[in-house]
Each structure stands twice: as structure tokens, then as C-alpha cells.
Amino acid sequence: MRSWPTKTLALGGDYNPEQWPRPVWDEDVELMRRANISFVSLGIFSWSWLEPAKGEYEFEWLDTILDKLHAGGIAVDLATATATPPPWLSAAHPEILPVDVDGHTLWPGSRQAWCPTSPVFREYAVALTRQLATRYHEHPALAMWHVSNEYACHNLPCYCDECARHFRTWLQRRYAGLDVLNDAWGTAFWSQRYTDWEQILPPRRSTTFNNPTHVLDYKRFSSDALLEHLRAERAVLDELSPGVPVTTNFMTLDHFRHLDYTQWTPTVDVVSTDHYIVDALEHPRAELAYSGDLTRGLAGGAPWMLMEHSTSAVNWQPTNHAKDFGQTIRDALAHVARGADTIGWFQWRQSRAGSEKFHSAVVPHAGADSARFREVEELGRIAGRLGELVGSRVESRVAILHDYQAIWAAEGPCMPSSELDALTAAQAIHRALHDRGVTADVVHPSADLTAYDLVVVPQLYLVTDEHAAAVAAAAEAGAEVLVTYFSGISDENDHVRLGGYPGAFRDLLGVRVEEFFPLGPGGTVALSGGAGTWWSEDVTALAGTDVLMTYAAGPLAGRPAVTRRAGDGDAGSAWYVSTLPDDATLATLLDDVLAAAGVAPVVAGLPRGxxxxxxxxxxxxxxxxxxxxxxxxxxxxxxxxxxxxxxxxxxxxxxxxxxxxxxxx
CATH class of the missing domain: 2.60.40.1180 (Golgi alpha-mannosidase II)
Known part of the structure; x- marks a missing residue:
């Protein structure tokens, strides 16, 4: 077993030698040495090459490339190769294929065409994992195991009958009986009461809106179903390859919200993620920073791995823009700035054929005699010098709460506004802090919030009593707490907390909201100190709560818009923002909040940009x-x-x- 590179910032990426004739392999290893590449992820999509027919294994090619990589000093993150079944498996067992919400089978021909709960697929995947773990545990190139790849990128949710059966079993574990489930799901509405477990189906296409808690529980179940698959492969690795770290690549991008990674992190030894710049976003650089801070939060503040990003253009956006020259280095360092100790790309050598042939790579179609490869070479030299900071942690005194289950609930059917993204407030506040040179950890509400001087609760629509109490405890311990609109509205069953919004945080904030007034995309409302966007609320400030800003126009004119309730003694204040202020107004407000929290920028007088x-x-x-x-x-x-x-x-x-x-x- 090879130790993971720690004397250098680990640099590497996905390597797919099976796409290339063998003479290229020696050139690859030599180029890797030239670029200071210290690791590769190997074999991620190689199942059909490792097992071309049931029970018939061909390992000679993998033996050869592992030996070459070891001789070249390259550590290997070896994949279990189970991300996509080979054609012979889906042909023999079409029952493993996923089914969409309309009941259509999703056929092979792409990737990840397998049902998350299929016992047949799991049997074959575990068998391959067993073969690999047995054969390669002692190989000196092996430094880490890479289970599957980008779970749920294409095959979740699945609505097949197998998933229906597993969903019922999952519900029976979650709820003590049907009466408890009926209460949790609010099935008194629309005559949805269940009298037998077999009556329950996935939330397939129906006549109109599905039950919101039914939909929420199916998202929870789906995330858990894939986590069980990860654990099944992990169990084999623990048995046959003990001591070798295990990871799988998360996807902490803005648009990927299928899995509750907070529940997944205990099953991996190292948190790793993939991230790609989405040019269609209004603030793509700020989204990269948010993703990095979220990944660090999932890692508990420890360094993490960037398993994949791109040297230049991707292949899956409407227009795939090339990166500016120099941006390859800057983007990589942007992730290191957020806590990454490993920088990987998809992929090492740009493919000649297939769906990703125009996705950029370390070695582009033009070859190593190219500006992009020379940029990677320069980053390789920088990575060697950055080895001294490996293992260090990012400093932060601000927490922004992020809960996948709260996001799922807020994106459920029949909400006050289907136009409002569940992360609008979180990303706006994070971006404003980012522009001010203030670093924020993006963490789950179960994190130790008392370790922070400022806790931001942005659009935390669903919140448990326990997590609401943790926010209050942080304020009691001296933290400033900033809560935004549409927070604390429902409990874990997506039942509205009665008595006025923002339910779970009403007493902490000293406000009571009677009604929402969504503004919609492009909508604005005048405030006494600026302007609000997207949202507004009918707020009443209770005794002891100061009104800092009011609505200056519209049906809420004169009503409180931004409030502050001072804490007793050494307790921090609780701020409430019932709209999303425009950038200038939000910046002014955050300056006041940061001053109250005693949080200063990393560097004073930082130039914009x-x-x-x-x-x-x-x-x-x-x-x-x-x-x-x-x-x-x-x-x-x-x-x-x-x-x-x-x-x-x-x-x-x-x-x-x-x-x-x-x-x-």
C-alpha cells in the first residue's frame, strides 16, 4: 500500500488507460512525472473491461498499468468500477434498469443505468468489488479505494416496483405503524388515509400535486437507498482490504441536491467532491466558493479532496466556454483556499470518442505541446511548494446553515412561490461575505454552532426542535444570529408550526409573521433603507424588538422589514430579515451584523474582485x-x-x- 501524497499538494485526476493503446501508457506516466502528478483515480468506468462476461475476469491490463504507475511514483485511488453496469448485465437482467416518474424504463446506452435498490445489481457489484479487493489489497500502488462514482447523478429518483417494495420497508422502520405514518403525512387531507402498507407507492405521476410529506420521505428514502449501496461495497473493502482509506466523490454543486451528504460522511474516510463551473449561473465564482465551504463543512473543517474539476471547457452546457489562460491555476487554487488538499481533474487525457470527447483534460487533443498542459505543469511546480500547508485548516468565525432535507421540503409541491430557489438567501449572504473578505463555514444545523461568532439561518424552511434549540443556544452563548424569511416554518414532517411564522424562531427573534407576500422573479419592494427582492412578509415586532428597516411601499408600507432583538447579558442579538435586500442594502446590513459580532475581513481594504x-x-x-x-x-x-x-x-x-x-x- 502506498501512502497518500502529503509532501506536496496532491495533483492528479481520472485516468482511463483502457481508452488508449498500450504504447500511450508509458507516455502517460512520463507526462505525469513531468507535470508533478502524484495520484490518479483509476478504473472508474472499466467494469466491461474487467468482467467482459459473467464471472470471467480480465485483470492483466489493470495489473500492467498499476505496475507502471507504481514505478512512476503515482499513488492510485482505485475504483470498484461499479458506477455503470456492462451491457451483458443489463441484457441478462433488464430488471436492474431504473424507471422514471411516468413509468418509462431508462435503457442502457449511457451510464449509471441501474436501480438504486436492485438486489441483482448489488449482488454483481459486490462480487466485482470482492474480486478487486482480493487481488489488489497488497499492490504497492494502491493508496485509496474509490467506490462507484457520482452517486445519483443520473439514476435517482427511481420509481420502479423494486423501489416501491424497499420504500415500504424503509417507512416501516421510520414509523411505528400506519397510524403514525398517516399522522406524519397528514393523510386526513384529500382522503389519503392508508390502511395497509401495500397501498403505499412511490410518488409517481398523479392527477395533480402529490402529498408533500410523501414526496419528502421519498427523497429521504432514495438518499438512504444509495447510501446502503455504498455501505455494501464498503463492507467488502473493510473485510478484504483493511487499512486502506475509502472515499466516493460527492457532488456539492449548486444544482445537485439529490443526496443528504450529512448522512453519508460517516461512511467515507475522506470527503471528496466534484465541482464544475456553470457559466449559466449569475455568479459562478461565488458558487464555487460556496461549494468549497459546504464541502469543508461536510468534512467537519478537515481538509478534503477535489476529485474532479475541469482544466477548461466541459461538454454538457448549452455553450461550453473555454477557460481563460491562467484560470486553470486560479480555479484550482480557489478550491485549495477553501480547504482542499487534493486537486483532481476529469480527466487525464482527452477522449477521442464518446459523449465526453469534447470535455477538456490535462492532456488535450492537441497533446502535451499546448498552452493548457503547460499551465498544468506550472501548477505542478506550485503544488510542490504548497506542500507545507497540507493538513492546515481554513479559519472562519461565521457559520451558514445548510440542510439538504430542509431544501427538499422547501422545493416540494404547492409552496407560496415555486420561483424561489431554496438556496437564494444562503448564496446571496455568502456572496456578500465573500466580497467582503469574510470566510464562512457552510454547515449542518447539528454542527457545534457555539464555536462561531455569527450564525446565519437562511431560508431554513424545515427545522427540528433540536436544531432550533441549537440556534438559540448559539445566541445564548454570545453569537449574533441572523435569520432570513421563510425559516422555521415547518417541523421534520413538513407540518406548519402554528401560531405565526417564523414558528421555530419566533421567540428568539421577537417577531410574529401573519402572512407571506412573495414578489416573484424581478419583483422588488422599497424599504426605508434600500430595496427588497423576491419576498416580503407581514411582520409584527414584539415587545423588546427593535425595527431597523420598514417597508416603504405596497400593501406592507410602514410594516417592519428588518428587526433586531438584543440578547440578555452576554447573549448575542437575533436579527430577522423578512425580504432579500438588494446587494447594496444587504452589504450595509451585513456590515452592521459583522461589527456587532466582532468579525473582521481576512484582509482590510480588499480590492473588489x-x-x-x-x-x-x-x-x-x-x-x-x-x-x-x-x-x-x-x-x-x-x-x-x-x-x-x-x-x-x-x-x-x-x-x-x-x-x-x-x-x-
Whole structure:
């Protein structure tokens, strides 16, 4: 077994040698050494090459490439190769195929064409995992196991009869009986009362809206079903390859919300994720930062792995833009700034054929004699110098709460506005903090919130009593707490908390909301101190609560819009924002909240468009400065710049699109 690279920032990516003739393999290893590549993820989509027929295994090719990688000093994150079944398996067992909400079978011909609960698929996947673990546990190139790939990217949710059976079993474990389920689902409405477990189906296409709690529980079940699959393969690895770390690549992108990764992290030894820039987003760089902070939150603040991103264009957007020259380095360092200690790309060599042949790679179609490969070579040199910060952690005194189950509930049927994305407030506040040079951990409500000076509760529609109490405890311990509109509305069964919104946080905030007034996309409302967007509410400030801003127009004119309730003694204040202020208004409000919390930017006077974070190991700190503008920027700082490999005395000059990582004096 090879140790994971720790004396360098680990650099690498997905390697698919089965796509190439063997003479290319030696060239690949030599180019990897040239670019300071220290790891590869191997065999992710190789099932049909490893087992071309049932029970007939061909390992010679994998033996050969593992030996070559080991000789080249490359650590291997070896996949169980179970992400996509080979054609012979789905042909022999079409019952493994997933079914969509309308009852249509999703046929093979792409990838991940398997039902999350199929016992047949699991049997074959576990058998292959067993073969690989037995054969390669002692191989000196093996440094980590990579289970499956991007769970739920294409095959969730599945609505087949097998999933229906497993869903009923899952419900029987969750609820003590049908009476309890009927109460939780509110089946007194629309005559939905169940009198036998066999009557319950997945929330397939129906005449109109499905029961919201039924839909929510199916999302919970679906996430758990794939987690059981991960655990089944993990159990084989623990049995036959003990001591080798295990991971699977999460997808902490904005648009991927199928799995409750908070429940998944205990099953992996290392948290890893994939991230790709989505150009269609209004603020793609801010989304990258949010994703990194979320991944760090899932890792409990520990360093994490970026398993995949792209050197340049992807292949799945309407227009696949190439990255600017220099952006390959800057994007990689943006993830390191958020806590990544491993930087991987999809993929090593750009494919000649297949659906991803125009997806960029480390070695592009043009070959190693290309600007993009030379940029990776330069990053390889930088990665060697950045080895000293491996294991350090990102400093943050701000928490933003993120709960996948609350997101699922807020995206359920029949909400006050189907136009309002569940992460609108979270990402707007995170972006405003990011622009101010203030780092935030994006964490689950079960995290230790008393460790923070500011806790932001953005659109936390569904919240348990326990998590609401944790927020109140953070305020009692001295943290400033900022709660936004549409928070604390329902309990874990998606039952509305009665007595006025924001239910779970009403007493903490000292406000009572009687009715929502959604504004819709592009809608605005005048405030006494600016403007609000997307949403508004009829707020009453209770005794002891200060009104900081009111609505200045419309049906709510004169009503409170932003409030603050001071805490007793050393307790922090609780702020409520019943709309989403426009950028300028939100910035002013956050300046007041940050001042009350005693939270300052990482760097004072940061130029607009320059991103900054700080990592520390307790004795040494490293300051990250990333220039996202097209102009040179100057930042006051001292230390040694590991990117430029030069000392900095008083000022660091950032070239357009440039970056610096300073070991600070």
C-alpha cells in the first residue's frame, strides 16, 4: 500500500488507460512525472473491461498499468468500477434498469443505468468489488479505494416496483405503524388515509400535486437507498482490504441536491467532491466558493479532496466556454483556499470518442505541446511548494446553515412561490461575505454552532426542535444570529408550526409573521433603507424588538422589514430579515451584523474582485489572494509568496487573473 501524497499538494485526476493503446501508457506516466502528478483515480468506468462476461475476469491490463504507475511514483485511488453496469448485465437482467416518474424504463446506452435498490445489481457489484479487493489489497500502488462514482447523478429518483417494495420497508422502520405514518403525512387531507402498507407507492405521476410529506420521505428514502449501496461495497473493502482509506466523490454543486451528504460522511474516510463551473449561473465564482465551504463543512473543517474539476471547457452546457489562460491555476487554487488538499481533474487525457470527447483534460487533443498542459505543469511546480500547508485548516468565525432535507421540503409541491430557489438567501449572504473578505463555514444545523461568532439561518424552511434549540443556544452563548424569511416554518414532517411564522424562531427573534407576500422573479419592494427582492412578509415586532428597516411601499408600507432583538447579558442579538435586500442594502446590513459580532475581513481594504481566505495549522498561517478581475490589483501583506516563489514586503501585486499564497510573517 502506498501512502497518500502529503509532501506536496496532491495533483492528479481520472485516468482511463483502457481508452488508449498500450504504447500511450508509458507516455502517460512520463507526462505525469513531468507535470508533478502524484495520484490518479483509476478504473472508474472499466467494469466491461474487467468482467467482459459473467464471472470471467480480465485483470492483466489493470495489473500492467498499476505496475507502471507504481514505478512512476503515482499513488492510485482505485475504483470498484461499479458506477455503470456492462451491457451483458443489463441484457441478462433488464430488471436492474431504473424507471422514471411516468413509468418509462431508462435503457442502457449511457451510464449509471441501474436501480438504486436492485438486489441483482448489488449482488454483481459486490462480487466485482470482492474480486478487486482480493487481488489488489497488497499492490504497492494502491493508496485509496474509490467506490462507484457520482452517486445519483443520473439514476435517482427511481420509481420502479423494486423501489416501491424497499420504500415500504424503509417507512416501516421510520414509523411505528400506519397510524403514525398517516399522522406524519397528514393523510386526513384529500382522503389519503392508508390502511395497509401495500397501498403505499412511490410518488409517481398523479392527477395533480402529490402529498408533500410523501414526496419528502421519498427523497429521504432514495438518499438512504444509495447510501446502503455504498455501505455494501464498503463492507467488502473493510473485510478484504483493511487499512486502506475509502472515499466516493460527492457532488456539492449548486444544482445537485439529490443526496443528504450529512448522512453519508460517516461512511467515507475522506470527503471528496466534484465541482464544475456553470457559466449559466449569475455568479459562478461565488458558487464555487460556496461549494468549497459546504464541502469543508461536510468534512467537519478537515481538509478534503477535489476529485474532479475541469482544466477548461466541459461538454454538457448549452455553450461550453473555454477557460481563460491562467484560470486553470486560479480555479484550482480557489478550491485549495477553501480547504482542499487534493486537486483532481476529469480527466487525464482527452477522449477521442464518446459523449465526453469534447470535455477538456490535462492532456488535450492537441497533446502535451499546448498552452493548457503547460499551465498544468506550472501548477505542478506550485503544488510542490504548497506542500507545507497540507493538513492546515481554513479559519472562519461565521457559520451558514445548510440542510439538504430542509431544501427538499422547501422545493416540494404547492409552496407560496415555486420561483424561489431554496438556496437564494444562503448564496446571496455568502456572496456578500465573500466580497467582503469574510470566510464562512457552510454547515449542518447539528454542527457545534457555539464555536462561531455569527450564525446565519437562511431560508431554513424545515427545522427540528433540536436544531432550533441549537440556534438559540448559539445566541445564548454570545453569537449574533441572523435569520432570513421563510425559516422555521415547518417541523421534520413538513407540518406548519402554528401560531405565526417564523414558528421555530419566533421567540428568539421577537417577531410574529401573519402572512407571506412573495414578489416573484424581478419583483422588488422599497424599504426605508434600500430595496427588497423576491419576498416580503407581514411582520409584527414584539415587545423588546427593535425595527431597523420598514417597508416603504405596497400593501406592507410602514410594516417592519428588518428587526433586531438584543440578547440578555452576554447573549448575542437575533436579527430577522423578512425580504432579500438588494446587494447594496444587504452589504450595509451585513456590515452592521459583522461589527456587532466582532468579525473582521481576512484582509482590510480588499480590492473588489479579489478573493481571500486564510489557512492555519496553529503555528503558521497562509494567506490566499485570488484576483478575479482583468486589472492588476495591489493588496497590503507580508510574507513569502509560494506561487511566485518570492518574498513579499508590504504589498503583493496580483496580475490580472493572478493568484498569491503567502506564508505570513
Amino acid at each position: 479579489v478573493e481571500t481566505t486564510r489557512r492555519s495549522d496553529g503555528t503558521t498561517s497562509w494567506l490566499f489572494l485570488l484576483n478575479h478581475t482583468a486589472e492588476e490589483q495591489t493588496v497590503s501583506a507580508n510574507g513569502y509568496d509560494l506561487v511566485a516563489d518570492t518574498p513579499v514586503d508590504g504589498q503583493v501585486r496580483l496580475a490580472p487573473g493572478g493568484a498569491a499564497v503567502l506564508r505570513e510573517d
